[in-house]
Amino acid sequence: MQILNQRFRLPLWPTLAAILAIILFIKLGFWQLSRAEEKEASFALLEHYAKQIPVTLPESLVKLDDYLYNRVEIRGFFESDRTIYLDNKIYEGIAGYHILTPLRQINSTNYVLVNRGWISGGKDRSSLPIIPTPDELITITGVVVSPAIRTWSLSDKQFTGKVWQNFSLDSYQNLTGLTFQPFLLLQQNETRSDGLIRQWEKPDSGSAKNMGYAFQWFALAAVTFIIYIVLNVKRKIIT
Known part of the structure; x- marks a missing residue:
């Protein structure tokens, strides 16, 4: 008669490696959960401010965090x-530009960079569309967002004349020598008929992606534990 005897052994280095790996995977999982919570909080803030009456922006410089997502x-x-002209912006499947124009605040030397909307690039990409721009005192209402913008491009070149592939407020500020509000x-x-489309997409919070990543990290921790147990169960047949 044969009896299968199982013994569990604890080799030092594999045990330490497994423990460290499991701890790391669990920490990464909780970090992704915290990122999901942050995104949900930001999205809730965006939803809240979208229903509020626009507030008047002061002429002095402000902090981005104080006005983020405010109207x-x-x-x-x-x-x-x-x-x-910010390139590679798509609207209803058509490639075009977002038009960014600085607005000097009244009674101030500070500027606000305004994304005025989208326009088609047209068939001839060598010729930029002409955008009518009011030259009189104007009132603009809009939503404050982060100034960092990156778009897909085939070139490492950031801009060519008026056409920019990616946007950096710091670079633009240095280039123009103007002082901008940080958003x-x-x-x-x-405003005046300018042919621009201002149907801004309402962003998804993006928390679902982080929740998915968290699940993957927790699953890796569980798989590591199971593999460690299986590999370290020593089996011996007793006759």
Whole structure:
């Protein structure tokens, strides 16, 4: 008669490696959960401010965190000669540009960079579309967002003249020598007929992706534990 005898052994280095790996995977899982919570909180804030009456932006410099996702109202003058065409922006399957124009705040030397909307690039990409820009005092209403913008491109070149592939407020500020509020404003109200589309997509919180990553890390921790147990059960047949 044969009896299967099983013994569990604890080799030092494999045990330490397994423990460290499991701890690491669990920590990464909880980190992803915390990122999901942060994104949910930011999304809730965006939803809250979207229902509020626009607040008037002060003429002095502000902090991004104090106004992020707020609807604000700004009065000032556009400077059309400093307009940027942000390339590779898609609307309903059509490639085009987002039009970014600095607005000098009234009674101030500070500027706000306004994303005025989307326009098609047209068939001839060598010719930029002409955007009518008001030169009189104007009131802009919009949503404050982070100024960091990255788009897909085939080139490492950040900009060519008025056409930019990726946008950095610091780079633009250094290039122009102007002082900007630390955000980008997504214009909502209509101004003079300029052919721009301002149907801004309402972003998803993105928390589902982080929840998925968290599950993967926790699953890796569980798999590591199971593999460790299986590999370290010594089996011996007794006759």
